[in-house]
Amino acid sequence: MALAINIRAENGSAGEIERLWDRVGTFEVEPSMRQLGYRPHFTFAIYDSPAIDEKTAWDALLKAVDDEAQLLIEFRRIRWFEGSPLVLWAQPAADNVLILIRIHDAISAAIDPSHCRPHYRPGAWTPHCTLGTRITDVSRDDAIAFAQSFDGGIEVLFDMVDCVAFPPVRVVAEQRLQP
Secondary structure: OEEEEEHHHHHHHHHHHHHHHHHHEEEEEEOHHHHHOOEEEEEEEEEEEEOOOHHHHHHHHHHHHOOOOOOEEEEEEEEOOOOEEEEEEEOOOHHHHHHHHHHHHHHHHHHOOOHHHHHHHOOOOOOOEEEEEOOOHHHHHHHHHHHHHOOOOOEEEEEEEEEEEEEEOOOEEEEEEEE
16 A cells, blocks of 8 residues: 555546546556546655555645645646656646645655655656556557647646545545635
8 A cells, every 4th residue: 555645636627637538548458547536636755655654644745735725737748758658647837847846845855755656756756747657569659649749738727635545546635725
């Protein structure tokens, strides 16, 4: 079991990302993001149990977003993480990245990053909203062509922070951000 702390879109604007999930899902054997049963999100940190408990993770997130309001994030590009399988993700606009990094830094200041999975540690973490995690090798070139053809211009309101346990995804605690 693992814990993740996130900001997610829990409103109608999430449909913008969910439509991209459906398109990217055509490059996967099975659509990975729909299977989660969880809304579009940014993950700030993942901790494997028992290193960090739910209360510690939740308290760190609440402290990190204490003065934060809901975030309207613009996505202009789709990028990918190399590997097999290939992972496609939506890239937030540069001005939005600064806010996400500020939250991530506050979490890393509250919880020793050595407890976090390596890709979520300072210096390694890339703010991203995942669109598909299991792009098949046979669909790789088509998925990259799709990513490169994306014309951007979508905006999504991220209005909820949470701590989840997984797998499967189970919300441990959540709080709506102020408008």
